[in-house]
Amino acid sequence: MTERKIKVLLAKPGLDGHDVGAKVVVQALMEAGFDVIYTGLRQTPDAIAKAAAEAKVDVIGLSILSGAHIPLCRRIRELLQEKGLYDKLWIVGGNIPEEDRMVLRQLGFRGVFPTGSRTADIVSFIRENVK
Amino acid sequence: MTEKEKRKEAPVRRVVNESGIEIKPLYTAEDVIATGGVDSSRAGEAPFTRGIHPLMYRQRPFTMRQYTGFANAADTNQRFKYLIANGQTGLNVAFDLATQCGYDSDAPEAVGEVGRVGMAVDTLRDFEVAFDGIDLDAITVSLTINGAAAILIAMYLAMAEKRGYDVAKLRGTAQNDILKEFIGRGTWVFPVDPSVKLVADTIEYCAKVAPKYSPVSVCGYHIRESGATPAEEMGYAFAIAKAYTDAALARGLDIDEFAGRLSFNFNIFGNLFEQVAKFRAGRRRWAKIIRDEYGAKNPSSGWLRMIAGGGGFGLTIEQPENNIVRGAYYALIAALGGAQTMALCCYDEAYTIPTPKAQRLSLRTMQLLIEEVGLTDTVDPLGGSYYVETLTNQMEEKIVEAMKWVDDHGGIVKAVAEGVIQGRVSEYAYRRQRALETGALRKVGVNCYNESEEENPNVELHPYDELGAIAQVQSLRLLKAERDNDAVERTLDTLRADANAGRNVMPAVMQAVKAYATVGEMTRALVDVYGYFREPTRLWRKVA
Numbered sequence A: 001m002t003e004r005k006i007k008v009l010l011a012k013p014g015l016d017g018h019d020v021g022a023k024v025v026v027q028a029l030m031e032a033g034f035d036v037i038y039t040g041l042r043q044t045p046d047a048i049a050k051a052a053a054e055a056k057v058d059v060i061g062l063s064i065l066s067g068a069h070i071p072l073c074r075r076i077r078e079l080l081q082e083k084g085l086y087d088k089l090w091i092v093g094g095n096i097p098e099e100d101r102m103v104l105r106q107l108g109f110r111g112v113f114p115t116g117s118r119t120a121d122i123v124s125f126i127r128e129n130v131k
Numbered sequence B: 001m002t003e004k005e006k007r008k009e010a011p012v013r014r015v016v017n018e019s020g021i022e023i024k025p026l027y028t029a030e031d032v033i034a035t036g037g038v039d040s041s042r043a044g045e046a047p048f049t050r051g052i053h054p055l056m057y058r059q060r061p062f063t064m065r066q067y068t069g070f071a072n073a074a075d076t077n078q079r080f081k082y083l084i085a086n087g088q089t090g091l092n093v094a095f096d097l098a099t100q101c102g103y104d105s106d107a108p109e110a111v112g113e114v115g116r117v118g119m120a121v122d123t124l125r126d127f128e129v130a131f132d133g134i135d136l137d138a139i140t141v142s143l144t145i146n147g148a149a150a151i152l153i154a155m156y157l158a159m160a161e162k163r164g165y166d167v168a169k170l171r172g173t174a175q176n177d178i179l180k181e182f183i184g185r186g187t188w189v190f191p192v193d194p195s196v197k198l199v200a201d202t203i204e205y206c207a208k209v210a211p212k213y214s215p216v217s218v219c220g221y222h223i224r225e226s227g228a229t230p231a232e233e234m235g236y237a238f239a240i241a242k243a244y245t246d247a248a249l250a251r252g253l254d255i256d257e258f259a260g261r262l263s264f265n266f267n268i269f270g271n272l273f274e275q276v277a278k279f280r281a282g283r284r285r286w287a288k289i290i291r292d293e294y295g296a297k298n299p300s301s302g303w304l305r306m307i308a309g310g311g312g313f314g315l316t317i318e319q320p321e322n323n324i325v326r327g328a329y330y331a332l333i334a335a336l337g338g339a340q341t342m343a344l345c346c347y348d349e350a351y352t353i354p355t356p357k358a359q360r361l362s363l364r365t366m367q368l369l370i371e372e373v374g375l376t377d378t379v380d381p382l383g384g385s386y387y388v389e390t391l392t393n394q395m396e397e398k399i400v401e402a403m404k405w406v407d408d409h410g411g412i413v414k415a416v417a418e419g420v421i422q423g424r425v426s427e428y429a430y431r432r433q434r435a436l437e438t439g440a441l442r443k444v445g446v447n448c449y450n451e452s453e454e455e456n457p458n459v460e461l462h463p464y465d466e467l468g469a470i471a472q473v474q475s476l477r478l479l480k481a482e483r484d485n486d487a488v489e490r491t492l493d494t495l496r497a498d499a500n501a502g503r504n505v506m507p508a509v510m511q512a513v514k515a516y517a518t519v520g521e522m523t524r525a526l527v528d529v530y531g532y533f534r535e536p537t538r539l540w541r542k543v544a
Helices: A020-031 A045-055 A069-082 A098-106 A119-129 B003-009 B029-034 B073-085 B124-130 B149-162 B178-183 B192-209 B221-227 B230-249 B255-261 B272-293 B322-336 B356-371 B386-408 B412-417 B420-438 B466-482 B485-500 B506-514 B519-530
Strands: A007-011 A035-038 A059-064 A089-094 A111-114 B090-093 B140-143 B172-174 B216-219 B262-267 B306-310 B341-344
Touching: A007 A020, A007 A045, A020 A035, A020 A059, A020 A089, A020 A119, A020 B221, A020 B420, A045 A059, A045 A069, A059 A069, A069 A089, A069 A098, A089 A119, A098 A111, A111 A119, A119 B420, B029 B386, B073 B090, B073 B124, B073 B356, B124 B149, B140 B149, B149 B172, B149 B192, B149 B506, B149 B519, B172 B216, B178 B192, B178 B221, B178 B230, B178 B412, B178 B420, B192 B216, B192 B230, B192 B255, B192 B412, B192 B506, B192 B519, B216 B221, B216 B230, B221 B230, B221 B262, B221 B306, B221 B420, B230 B255, B230 B262, B230 B272, B230 B386, B230 B412, B255 B262, B262 B272, B272 B322, B272 B386, B306 B322, B322 B341, B322 B356, B341 B356, B412 B420, B485 B506, B485 B519, B506 B519
Parallel strands: A007 A035, A007 A059, A059 A089, A089 A111, B090 B140, B140 B172, B216 B262, B262 B306, B306 B341
Antiparallel strands: none
């Protein structure tokens, strides 16, 4: 018997085109043995919530480097809650200043990974926090 | 064995540069000869290994052109004037993401993004304000715009025309390199084929109407940031430049009518000698391509005119002051590489869009090179070095290899449309990240010497102006009420019709711009015909 694979949706919300980090994380998660769906750029909050619900993922990961992380995460949080996905693990990475990290955690994004985070830390955070 | 003897016995550390060339501990004349010898041409003579101009910086130092723009046109105009007052010699405009992706400031997609990472532009009015009081003959302007480039080039030309400049003599540059946007940076709008068609439209239009204007700056830069070796950066950029060249030739233009106005944008982080050799080898290779493959008669058609700058990937969020020092070395690389224009990422850019102080510091870094340490005295000062000449020959081979890889994958347009090149670049980025995490790739302050006393570096963050975003939307509404909306509709209909008929859309875009049509309106008219790009993501999707 193998353990069920952890399933992750990694999304790029908004207009930000910086996808190097997101794609690096996708590859790291795949190498760690997770099932990963990468949405590509320019996803609306609605599309992300819909994809997360349909694919029945365990983890919803967002990557935002433009600085618009708070308005985007706020909107995506509402939609994830509407779809009953509050028990999933929500994480966010990108160019996130110190003072915004607590705000994001309070919104329900339990993992916040600012620029410079190690992929190994993201992998172990997911392993530890997915029930 | 004593420690001293052990050191003597230890094998010499093997060094391979990022482009895959094994580096010897010592180079001699024999290495230069074995790799093809020294190019005996002087600077200003084809194939321009040593520089595109005979006297290079002795005659005119590199242009300094920091990437700048935030909030609205009025705020950005103030910052332009501040930089010019501090000795900056060119402008490089940053636009917000809504503008870059073809949305107006009042579009739902623009929420939270208006004026955030660059200046918001909705109509010609914003261009009029942004360049108010700036002499466009004295200072050249570079527009960092891609997906919406046709529209913003038209805005620049229309603004200049309105102010009485002769567009036929107007200089300036637009980035307008859409193929690299699909590989990295991501501000595409239309599918790949119509996107390339639009680039050809701008080249053709400028060749006829604004022949001094550089409608395209082909960027290896962002591909290198996204995950490519220095040699691949240059090889992929040349593959892209050739795609635009082919598209322009297909319009019936002569190669010498436009090739001299193609410009390039390259990165400067990494090993100093490898980058300098990259620039020397790249100049030589591009000159040969234009002369031998395209049969250009005019030597200046083969000039690799370039902005070399940035270096964003090389900078770190850890110990950010180290980035000031890195910036100085990167600027040195650009100067030794013979760049026409230079711009540096600011030390605080891993945190924020730069403060005026950080921008001034970047400017001073470049000015120091010109004024204090002798970088402008002599052309190509590393020319003749056994090491650099050998490496130049070897880098040229690697550049050719990278171009061949693209050809083997069906050419750059196909490789981009299918996501093949994105996959390759992304894999390289992953390997690079792994190397950083394991320490195989040394990074000061990150994986070595990282015992920072300063846990919380005191970087001043640029505040996002929510009220400014609201004001931008209000002035857009006001303008829509003031303008002749019937005229706008007519110009948009013409634009749609011309796009549908496969005609060059630039004349219609010019008319729409002059009628104060918005970026969003014009983009939607084109989307009606061309549709949106659908990003191939399958390469990163693992099926269980």
